[in-house]
Amino acid sequence: METxxxxxxxxxxxKVTGKKATRDGFGTGLHHVGATNENAVALCADLLGSLKMDxxxxxxxxxxxxxxxxxxxxxxxxxxxxxxxxxxxxxxFANFSTxxxxxxxxxxxxxxxxxxxxxxxxxxxxxGEDGATHQxxxxxxxxxxxxxxxxxNPCDANQTHAATVAIADHQGPVYLRFGRPSWPVFIxxxxxxxxxxxxxxxxGEAVSIFATGHLVWQAMEAVQILETQGISCxxxxxxxxxxxxxxxxxxxxxxxxxxxxxxxxxxxGGLGDSIAQxxxxxxxxxxxxxxxxxxxxxxxxxxxxxxxYGLAPMDIVHAVHNAIKRKS
Amino acid sequence: MxxxxxxQRTASQVRRDIVRMVSQAKSGHPGGSLGCTxxxxxxxxxxxxxxxxxxxxxxxxDMFFLSNGxxxxxWYSVLARSGYFPIxxxxxxxxxxxxxxxxxxxxxxxxxVRVASGSLGQGMxxxxxxxxxxxxxxxxxxxxxxxxxxxxxxxxxxxxxxFAAHNQVDNLIVTVDWNGQQxxxxxxxxxxxxxxxxxxxxxxxxxxxMQGNDIADVVRVLDQAKDHAGKGKPVVILMKTEMxxxxxxxxxxxxxxxxxxxxxxxxxxxxQLAETxxxx
Numbered sequence: 001m002e003t004x005x006x007x008x009x010x011x012x013x014x015k016v017t018g019k020k021a022t023r024d025g026f027g028t029g030l031h032h033v034g035a036t037n038e039n040a041v042a043l044c045a046d047l048l049g050s051l052k053m054d055x056x057x058x059x060x061x062x063x064x065x066x067x068x069x070x071x072x073x074x075x076x077x078x079x080x081x082x083x084x085x086x087x088x089x090x091x092x093f094a095n096f097s098t099x100x101x102x103x104x105x106x107x108x109x110x111x112x113x114x115x116x117x118x119x120x121x122x123x124x125x126x127x128g129e130d131g132a133t134h135q136x137x138x139x140x141x142x143x144x145x146x147x148x149x150x151x152x153n154p155c156d157a158n159q160t161h162a163a164t165v166a167i168a169d170h171q172g173p174v175y176l177r178f179g180r181p182s183w184p185v186f187i188x189x190x191x192x193x194x195x196x197x198x199x200x201x202x203x204g205e206a207v208s209i210f211a212t213g214h215l216v217w218q219a220m221e222a223v224q225i226l227e228t229q230g231i232s233c234x235x236x237x238x239x240x241x242x243x244x245x246x247x248x249x250x251x252x253x254x255x256x257x258x259x260x261x262x263x264x265x266x267x268x269g270g271l272g273d274s275i276a277q278x279x280x281x282x283x284x285x286x287x288x289x290x291x292x293x294x295x296x297x298x299x300x301x302x303x304x305x306x307x308x309y310g311l312a313p314m315d316i317v318h319a320v321h322n323a324i325k326r327k328s
Numbered sequence: 329m330x331x332x333x334x335x336q337r338t339a340s341q342v343r344r345d346i347v348r349m350v351s352q353a354k355s356g357h358p359g360g361s362l363g364c365t366x367x368x369x370x371x372x373x374x375x376x377x378x379x380x381x382x383x384x385x386x387x388x389x390d391m392f393f394l395s396n397g398x399x400x401x402x403w404y405s406v407l408a409r410s411g412y413f414p415i416x417x418x419x420x421x422x423x424x425x426x427x428x429x430x431x432x433x434x435x436x437x438x439x440x441v442r443v444a445s446g447s448l449g450q451g452m453x454x455x456x457x458x459x460x461x462x463x464x465x466x467x468x469x470x471x472x473x474x475x476x477x478x479x480x481x482x483x484x485x486x487x488x489x490x491f492a493a494h495n496q497v498d499n500l501i502v503t504v505d506w507n508g509q510q511x512x513x514x515x516x517x518x519x520x521x522x523x524x525x526x527x528x529x530x531x532x533x534x535x536x537x538m539q540g541n542d543i544a545d546v547v548r549v550l551d552q553a554k555d556h557a558g559k560g561k562p563v564v565i566l567m568k569t570e571m572x573x574x575x576x577x578x579x580x581x582x583x584x585x586x587x588x589x590x591x592x593x594x595x596x597x598x599x600q601l602a603e604t605x606x607x608x
Contacts (some may be wrong), residue, residue, distance in 0.1 A: 065495075067491060068491070070484075070487035070491065072453070072484040072487060073453045073484055076451075076456070076457065076484065076488065077453050077454070077491070079443055079453070080443075080453065080454040080455060080456060080457020080458040080459070080460070081461050083384060083385065083454065083457065084385050084387070084391075084461030084462065084465075085387070103447050104484070107447045108443055108454055111434075112434045112443045
């Protein structure tokens with residue numbers, strides 16, 4: 001995760017400008033929404049600091065609801081607020097935002113068409129030392145299966161900020177997934193965020209790499225290595241897993257002939273499966289998955305975990321080689 | 329005619345609707361529906377301040393949330409009889425392509441319904457959210473919620489109870505249908521609720537008692553509950569009802585919780601319920 005100057009030329013306008021956690025981008029995005037939309041209401045289940053919601057609470061205490069450690073109740077209250085015309089943003093860890101409250105989300109929010117924004121931090125392995133109880137790797141699958149749910153997993157702090165602002169103007173339930181660790185920032189602060197629209201990071205010819213969340217940076221590191229090996233890579237950031245930008249995926253794979261998907265999630269049910277379904281239905285092509293291989297995580301440093309569970313840049317490099325081999 | 333007599337006439341018709349809907353659908357939940365008929369009739373025809381038509385946001389009017397969604401027949405009947413949708417639509421209950429799903433939903437855009445319910449324990453939380461919204465907006469109207477007693481076995485209910493007391497959500501009136509029955513038997517047999525008044529009191533709620541199948545008492549206690557609102561505590565009405573109230577062979581047992589009467593039983597039941605406003 002060291003910032004390298006070569007990324008500054010290889011990826012055009014996507015230049016590393018520093019390091020910040022994606023949850024910091026949520027905090028500033030939420031504050032922006034609070035300032036610009038008086039219907040925005042924030043809820044938190046005893047994790048204010050972790051979710052970076054302090055600035056919102058300081059400036060609009062009357063629009064903040066502390067629910068204590070009762071996530072099911074928080075989801076229900078959010079549904080009630082949305083019924084009455086508010087735009088509630090719920091904040092807790094990804095595990096407690098999804099698996100713990102799945103039926104509340106399913107019935108009171110998704111099936112009831114409520115305009116609730118479920119904002120989830122500490123997703124995936126990069127939560128680190130807290131271990132598998134908190135490292136949810138199934139949340140994208142859980143949420144994308146709910147009819148009407150929009151699922152977004154931004155890749156850096158700037159994109160998380162922009163996504164937080166964008167979902168306030170989107171009518172309907174949204175799952176916004178972000179994380180804990182400090183991470184390279186490379187999306188320009190003024191880059192527009194369009195829900196459901198893939199963001200090309202780099203054009204290339206030999207392979208289409210589709211990455212989401214923290215794994216976009218891992219993919220950028222992998223692409224640097226691959227380019228030195230003479231492999232021309234296309235890298236596309238799929239920040240919105242649902243609705244999926246199928247046209248962008250089909251268009252890219254039609255040129256490159258193979259795909260690699262990269263995500264901090266179980267191999268089952270995540271971005272990779274969404275892409276595989278798209279390709280199977282519209283443009284069959286070899287695809288390799290860079291994802292957690294249907295297992296739970298464990299305690300450790302984020303960088304150590306990414307290596308141990310097969311999400312490191314070298315894993316992406318190998319996946320690209322395999323995908324290209326399978327083209328013939 | 330006195331107001332109470334008027335409500336009794338309406339309740340009789342609602343009970344006929346329930347029996348006919350469940351019978352025609354050959355499924356549904358007549359027991360709890362009949363038990364809550366007097367309450368919902370009084371709530372909609374006497375207590376709530378409602379705007380004409382239906383708006384999801386419910387601004388400038390009282391709002392109601394049904395948490396125990398399986399008693400949809402009584403709610404659908406009361407909604408239709410209150411003018412939210414044509415009473416003829418009651419005949420579509422539980423049929424394909426109907427807005428009257430087995431359990432209530434907003435998904436089919438049925439006027440009067442603001443959230444899906446059926447999976448138990450969620451309605452109070454939703455009602456709290458609506459009540460908080462009214463408070464933020466300076467809207468002095470009230471939010472009502474009905475839950476079952478077996479439903480109190482769901483943990484989320486007590487999360488909501490803690491929250492409402494802590495945050496002084498005093499524009500919320502929750503009613504518990506305390507009929508002591510659930511699918512597998514009496515609540516005492518399945519999972520005892522213990523001393524309910526003491527429990528709600530200990531959670532910081534203002535506790536009222538109601539005889540839910542005496543419509544005069546329902547009206548009286550609902551009026552009382554409105555007086556108790558706005559005084560710093562959420563209000564709960566512990567409403568004693570008889571599952572199946574109004575149909576003799578459905579009373580005094582949990583057996584009619586979720587079973588439809590056959591043709592002969594339907595005849596027997598309808599013979600006990602006067603057609604006062606015209607069947608759908």
